[in-house]
Amino acid sequence: MVLTGLRIGVMMTGGIAAYKITELVRQLIKKGAQVRVMMTESATQFISPLTMQVLSRSNVIVDTFDENEAEHVQHIHYADWCDLVVLAPATANIIGKLANGIADEIVSTTLLAVTCPKLIVPAMNSHMYDHPAVQRNIEVLIQDGNHMMEPDTGFLAEGYEGKGRLPEIEAIVIQIESMAASIVYPQVLQDQKVIITAGGTIERVDPVRYISNDSSGKMGFAMARFAAWLGAEVELITSKANFPTIPKVNAHLIESASEMYEKVLLFYEDADYVVMSAAVSDYRVANPADQKLKKKNQNSQKVVWELVENPDILASLGQKKDKQVLIGFAAETQDVMKYAHDKLERKNADWMVANDVSEAGIGFNSDQNKVTIIGRDGRIERLPVMDKLVLAGRIWSVVTNQEIDSE
Template sequence: MLSGKTIVLGVTGGIAAYKAASLCSKLVQKGADVHVIMTSSAKQFITEMTLQVLSKNAVFSDTFDERDPAVVNHIRLADAADLVLIAPATANMIAKMAHGLADDMLSTTLLATMAPVMVAPAMNVHMYGHPAVQENMKALEQRGVMMIEPGEGLLACGYVGKGRMEEPESIVNVVERYFAGTEQAAKPGLLQGKKVVVTSGGTIERIDPVRYITNDSSGKMGFAIAEAAREMGATVHLIHGHTDALPPAGIDAEAVQSADDMYQAVLKHWQDCDLVIKAAAVADYRPAETASSKIKKKGDTMTLELVKTVDILEQLGKSKTNQFLIGFAAETHNVEAFAKDKLVRKNCDLIVANDVTAEGAGFRSDTNIVQVYDAEGLVEQMPVMSKDEVARRLLTIAAVRMNGAGN
């Protein structure tokens, strides 16, 4: 998958720089043409010669060390890259990237490149959790930079927590999945012959004939998924609740109202479908009783008793056999923890999580910022992009796994 790909590997000054040697070697073994740029601090931990031998290319660290008068090296590398990978990425380099600083070879190249950028942070647990660092990373993600989250464990400083650079093998897997997704997303027919059921929008739980409980879901994400699935060759059945727009033309669509309505609609197609994507925002509770006529105003307060609705995703997870099941987790905090918990509890194959409070993500927006998890952890972190592109990338991941090409 990496054969013929040019990867610029940026190495910054943290103890995890020693892992760059293994990472460089593994990328080269996979067929990548690796060009290393080191910061001056990185050279305190690992030598240029080590990375030069492993990459079989000259290593750069000085913007003004122009060895060929016919080219400007930081522009040449910026233009040649299919991917720029910063591993390890210190808090300092992340701050430079977030604020557009260019005071060394690596940061200058980053400003000049139009290639996708992937970052593997590595630092002390308290540094990683500092609001400034978190804000800088969020700013980069919103610009399209892909983050490879650090692992948890014993750090070189003696602390235990999150901040350890992800292992080289895992980073290589992320890079391979990225290129696999990029190349296969454009291929028609990835879901040829598959029956796909997509749920979308918000459900409505009636209080009386004129009032109801619902949520802010627009249906746009589910609609984008349904359309992308059709483009990939699938037979698509779309089940939608309340939405802000009309469903895509030419797709078999079924309008429902309540959580129970949606559950019954899904069950009609469950046994003979291949893939179910539960993008709908289903109400967790409904009124215990629905009044047959308008409830008239009386008194200063009103008590409304609510009872749980059917948990559609959980019920599907319990009964699935060969179906591939994808759930969504719209959260406002602790996104990763809640998403992983939901994945396990509801027996999903993949869970798509997002922070609906983030700018450019969530309800009613035309863009989204999501993380896709499986039972082993993060599969892909998608920066801010159109919901159409999120849909294509998500379905590519699902199609590859359903077709047995990866897991």
């Protein structure tokens, strides 16, 4: 979606991590991007230009003086073609060249002509990465407006642990998508602070058992991801730890409804939008055990736990509401619209996103959802079954009253 049709230049230099860029190119192509690869001569020592040509479905540029098209100067034409450039792996050598304006081969020469956003992904030995000269050069590139990823820490080619590994391909793609979003989507949430809750809360019975529900947190995470794509600074408060790190999304891991409420209140005063997409447990065990509970009588078939009500987070926020736009979610199994309208009024929300979780293939644990958005002003927007990330864009489009094409 966000990368569809985007023209991405992938520039490769000579590091052992060069072989991983095959998967990066494959993932970008899979997500709909157009990719053109440029390689230094050193990069070709690690992987064949033919391999990158087959994967990118485009000619690979290696030689500065290989000017086959008389109507174009190839490195300028390449720089002008790109909507976004990724330099990976970025060796200490190329980082030093770019920081100091040196242009002595095809990649360094082209980089000086690139005017679109650039993502630099360092990968090198940990001692090289830590060298003061390299760190100075990195700081210069950041000050010049380049986007810089930190390398991962792990097992290096030299046979020991250190910081210098190329970040995981998924992380690079996520960073590229975040950069692309500022090109593709209107930044309608720029400088806005957004709170989003996600996932089912956990109410402990004892240290190894708990009461919860089937909420996966996927819808909340999609709302958080898209809000960041629209320029927001997001505080994601969730019981789920299985989501990747997203730029501009600060994840806060909690368990119980009480913990979630306390964390939401920390950010509520400064928030512009609050999205309560978490499935908050209505009740908690009054006296959870400190140790694992044991069976006292093998013949007994009944266990009684005293339950008490959890705080109604959405209703409480509705009472405290000042400038915040409050968006609730109503996951129902019957009379969906009736309960959603009632919830909107009782909890003083501005919007309610309703869905029928009893329908197969949507809702809890699914990658798809179908919802109806209800506004306090009487607006009703019914959306068909779609991917939750696409749906998140549609919800933000309705809530902000801005045209956002999330398809």
